[in-house]
Amino acid sequence: xxxxxxxxxxxxxxxxxxxxxxxxxxxxxxxxxxxxxxxxxxxxxxxxxxxxxxxxxxxxxxxxxxxxxxxxxxxxxxxxxxxxxxxxxxxxxxxxxxxxxxxxxxxxxxxxxxxxxxxxxxxxxxxxxxxxxxxxxxxxxxxxxxxxxxxxxxxxxxxxxxxxxxxxxxxxxxxxxxxxxxxxxxxxxxxxxxxxxxxxxxxxxxxxxxxxxxxxxxxxxxxxxxxxxxxxxxxxxxxxxxxxxxxxxxxxxxxxxxxxxxxxxxxxxxxxxxxxxxxxxxxxxxxxxxxxxxxxxxxxxxxxxxxxxxxxxxxxxxxxxxxx
Amino acid sequence: xxxxxxxxxxxxxxxxxxxxxxxxxxxxxxxxxxxxxxxxxxxxxxxxxxxxxxxxxxxxxxxxxxxxxxxxxxxxxxxxxxxxxxxxxxxxxxxxxxxxxxxxxxxxxxxxxxxxxxxxxxxxxxxxxxxxxxxxxxxxxxxxxxxxxxxxxxxxxxxxxxxxxxxxxxxxxxxxxxxxxxxxxxxxxxxxxxxxxxxxxxxxxxxxxxxxxxxxxxxxxxxxxxxxxxxxxxxxxxxxxxxxxxxxxxxxxxxxxxxxxxxxxxxxx
Numbered sequence: 001x002x003x004x005x006x007x008x009x010x011x012x013x014x015x016x017x018x019x020x021x022x023x024x025x026x027x028x029x030x031x032x033x034x035x036x037x038x039x040x041x042x043x044x045x046x047x048x049x050x051x052x053x054x055x056x057x058x059x060x061x062x063x064x065x066x067x068x069x070x071x072x073x074x075x076x077x078x079x080x081x082x083x084x085x086x087x088x089x090x091x092x093x094x095x096x097x098x099x100x101x102x103x104x105x106x107x108x109x110x111x112x113x114x115x116x117x118x119x120x121x122x123x124x125x126x127x128x129x130x131x132x133x134x135x136x137x138x139x140x141x142x143x144x145x146x147x148x149x150x151x152x153x154x155x156x157x158x159x160x161x162x163x164x165x166x167x168x169x170x171x172x173x174x175x176x177x178x179x180x181x182x183x184x185x186x187x188x189x190x191x192x193x194x195x196x197x198x199x200x201x202x203x204x205x206x207x208x209x210x211x212x213x214x215x216x217x218x219x220x221x222x223x224x225x226x227x228x229x230x231x232x233x234x235x236x237x238x239x240x241x242x243x244x245x246x247x248x249x250x251x252x253x254x255x256x257x258x259x260x261x262x263x264x265x266x267x268x269x270x271x272x273x274x275x276x277x278x279x280x281x282x283x284x285x286x287x288x289x290x291x292x293x294x295x296x297x298x299x300x301x302x303x304x305x306x307x308x309x310x311x312x313x314x315x316x317x318x319x320x321x322x323x324x
Numbered sequence: 325x326x327x328x329x330x331x332x333x334x335x336x337x338x339x340x341x342x343x344x345x346x347x348x349x350x351x352x353x354x355x356x357x358x359x360x361x362x363x364x365x366x367x368x369x370x371x372x373x374x375x376x377x378x379x380x381x382x383x384x385x386x387x388x389x390x391x392x393x394x395x396x397x398x399x400x401x402x403x404x405x406x407x408x409x410x411x412x413x414x415x416x417x418x419x420x421x422x423x424x425x426x427x428x429x430x431x432x433x434x435x436x437x438x439x440x441x442x443x444x445x446x447x448x449x450x451x452x453x454x455x456x457x458x459x460x461x462x463x464x465x466x467x468x469x470x471x472x473x474x475x476x477x478x479x480x481x482x483x484x485x486x487x488x489x490x491x492x493x494x495x496x497x498x499x500x501x502x503x504x505x506x507x508x509x510x511x512x513x514x515x516x517x518x519x520x521x522x523x524x525x526x527x528x529x530x531x532x533x534x535x536x537x538x539x540x541x542x543x544x545x546x547x548x549x550x551x552x553x554x555x556x557x558x559x560x561x562x563x564x565x566x567x568x569x570x571x572x573x574x575x576x577x578x579x580x581x582x583x584x585x586x587x588x589x590x591x592x593x
Contacts, residue, residue, distance in 0.1 A: 022498075029499035036418075043414035044426070047407040047470065051429050055467050058444035065447040077450075115345065118338030126331040135343070137579065142346040144521070144575040146528040148544050149564045152551060153349040156356055159365035163352065166367045207346060236332070265437015268530060272551050281439045285534070288443065294450050301443040305436070 065298035077294060085295045089303065094283070098303055101280040104195070105263040108202040109256045112210040115203070116255065120211050121244075124218035139215075143208035151272055154201045158273060160190035188275055198274035202263050209258035217251025218244070253315045260311060264304040280304060353568065357561035365557070376558040386546065386563060393543040396458065397526040400465035404522045405515060407466070408473025415474075416481030433468040441468065442535030449536070456538025464532040469522035476518035476582065477511060484510050517581040520574035528571045543567060 021027055032039040069082045088094060123135035142150070157163050168177045181187045181194060188194030221244055229239040267281025278286075280300055287297035331339075357376060359369035380386060411430060415423065433441050445464050454460065484507070492502040530544035537545060547567065550560040 025500045026498045032499060037420075040414050040418060040420065043410050047411040048426065048429075050407055051433075051467070051470070054463055055433055055441075055444075056429070058441075058448040061448035061451050062440070062444040064451065115342050118335050119342040122331060122335055122339035126335075135339075138343045138346065140579065141572070141575065142350075144524060144571065145350065146544075146564075146567045146571045148528065148530055148547050148551075149350065149353055149568045152547070152560070152564055153353050155551065156352050156365045156367075157349055161364050161366045163367040204345070204349065207342075261435070261437055265439040266531070267439060268548065281437075284439055284443055288446055288535070294447060297443060298447050301440050305440060308436075 062298050062301060065295050066302050068295040068298075070293045070295055075292060085299045088296055089299055094300075097278050097280055097283050097300075100277065101264055101304075102307065104199065104202065104279065105260045107199055108206060108263045109210075109259045111199065111203045112207050112255070112259045113214075113252055116207060116210040116214050120214035120218055120251075123211075124215045124221075139208045139211050143212075147205065148268070150205055151201060151269055154197075154204060155192060155272055158190070158192035158197045158200070160192065162192075164191060192273050193275055195275065198270050201269050201273050202266070205269065206259045206262050209262065210252075210255035213251045213254035213258075214248060215251075217248045217254070221247045250318060253318050257308075257311065257315055261304065261308050264307065350568070353561055353564050357558055357565055359558055362556050362558055376556075376562050379556065380559045380562040383559060386543075386559075389541045389543045389546040390566075392458070392461075392540060393527055396461050396465055396542065397523045399462055400469050400526045401519050401523045403462070403466040404469035404473045405519050408470045408518065408522075409477050409511070409515060411470065411474050412477035412481055416478050417486070430471050430474055434471050438468075438529075438531035439535075442532040445532070446535040456536065456540065458540070460536045460538070461533055461540065461542070464536045465526040465529060468529075468532065469526055472522045472525060473515070473518035476514045476521070476578075479582075480511055480514035513581045517578035520578040520581075524571040524574045528567060 021030070032042070065077075066085060067081050067083070069078050069080075069085050070076070071078050089098070119135070119139070123132065123139075127135045159165075165174070165177070168174045177191075180196065181190065186195040186199075188197075191197040191200075225243055225247075226239060229243045234242070265281055267279065267285045270279045271282055280303060284297045284300045287293045287300065291297075355369065356365065358372045358374060359366075360371035360373050361369060411426075415427065441464060445460070448454075449456070449460060488506055488510075489502055492506045497505065528544060530542075530548055533542055533545060534548070541549070543563065544567070547560060547563055550557075550563075554560065
């Protein structure tokens with residue numbers, strides 16, 4: 001084991017480049033060096049085991065639950081395969097929830113594209129040095145800072161007695177605000193109980209997820225193409241529409257995957273800011289909690305997965321994954 | 325289009341307005357912690373006071389959730405550090421069958437909406453009759469924290485030159501010694517950054533937690549209850565400031581630790 005154990009140690013070491021083993025550590029190292037796949041397996045077994053058992057296991061539990069049903073009389077979960085729980089999703093009340101959620105996700109995504117574009121474009125093309133770092137931090141900090149605190153801040157802003165009412169009164173625009181709130185469907189008694197409010201908070205919370213991939217794809221647009229476009233006589237607007245926008249599209253789609261999926265799966269925001277009409281997330285939360293109908297909650301949770309799979313298939317065809 | 329490098333005015337205005345939109349709302353949280361009005365969200369505040377910090381300190385219902393949140397965040401950070409680093413070590417420089425599937429599996433818990441992760445765990449606990457405990461919360465948190473540590477560690481592993489590992493072996497170190505004296509010191513700041521971000525993410529998480537906590541209350545769940553049924557609203561603001569600072573400081577530290585490298589601390593939450 002030890003160096004001293006070998007008699008003609010010095011001459012031996014001088015003759016061969018291979019040092020004698022000094023213990024179990026050396027032997028294990030040598031074994032792993034000779035069998036890289038063994039090393040790989042040793043490294044991966046713990047994390048993969050965890051992810052497969054805890055995460056994939058849970059996902060399959062979700063699928064399994066969605067094929068169970070609830071006994072209408074006893075309220076117990078009937079553990080037999082059935083499609084009746086999925087059939088319940090097609091009741092008008094439940095379809096309304098799904099359509100409302102998808103419409104909100106689409107609206108949030110569109111709003112995010114419009115607001116994110118100037119920030120992403122400025123950061124990608126004009127910001128240099130300190131400004132670049134400032135833009136990066138300026139997007140990163142809101143992305144990472146506390147989700148609930150952000151939502152709470154908007155509850156303060158949108159409240160009937162809050163800063164927006166104060167500001168519109170101050171500039172004499174309260175008629176405009178009341179006009180907007182009087183609109184059918186998207187209006188309400190105050191901003192914090194209307195779809196407009198819900199939309200604004202979603203937009204605020206998920207905006208950084210749109211800016212980052214958009215900026216990444218805009219940074220890859222070569223300067224020479226913009227110069228060529230200008231040389232060929234295109235106006236700024238034409239360059240934007242026919243050169244920059246198509247090249248940035250994969251990044252925009254990548255960002256939209258985040259904004260769309262995150263909006264669809266959220267239940268906190270519509271609960272705190274919004275009307276009493278429910279979204280998919282709220283339905284899942286109430287069904288598994290107070291209603292105790294875990295199978296229907298699971299079936300509802302499968303809906304965003306299916307919609308996102310369809311969305312991802314389309315996005316993949318448009319080359320959005322290169323921009324991630 | 326002119327080829328000078330001055331941005332058009334409308335773009336500058338749009339970019340600055342967008343950044344202000346991202347930052348101004350948070351300031352109101354701080355302002356409202358000092359208001360004298362505890363029943364509404366009146367703006368401007370009728371008066372200013374610092375009494376709510378003392379009131380919050382003496383509220384007995386805030387401390388247990390705070391301890392639970394700190395405990396869960398610390399434990400899930402440790403688990404994520406171990407599991408994420410192992411993953412990163414395996415994935416950084418190798419190509420093998422199923423590698424893409426594994427990286428998808430690592431990212432999935434954070435790419436899918438929290439409600440799916442939460443509802444999945446809830447379904448599994450229900451099927452296997454597992455009672456809610458600190459461990460059920462921890463299972464969810466550790467799962468989505470792995471990717472944060474993984475992202476930071478894998479970027480550092482890729483940047484780490486392979487020749488220093490070979491040099492270490494040429495000088496007679498075995499694999500464990502190389503890890504202890506060569507790889508770990510080089511990995512240090514990336515792991516610290518990843519750990520900070522994982523801690524911030526776990527401390528602040530609410531959606532998955534509501535599905536895995538049962539009757540227990542973490543600080544974000546306490547806050548959520550106060551948002552739905554408010555009493556002493558400024559106290560909620562004081563707690564919000566605590567949560568904000570507890571997540572903000574680690575994020576800032578993580579940014580400075582990984583600055584200048586090719587890796588980015590966030591890169592998609």
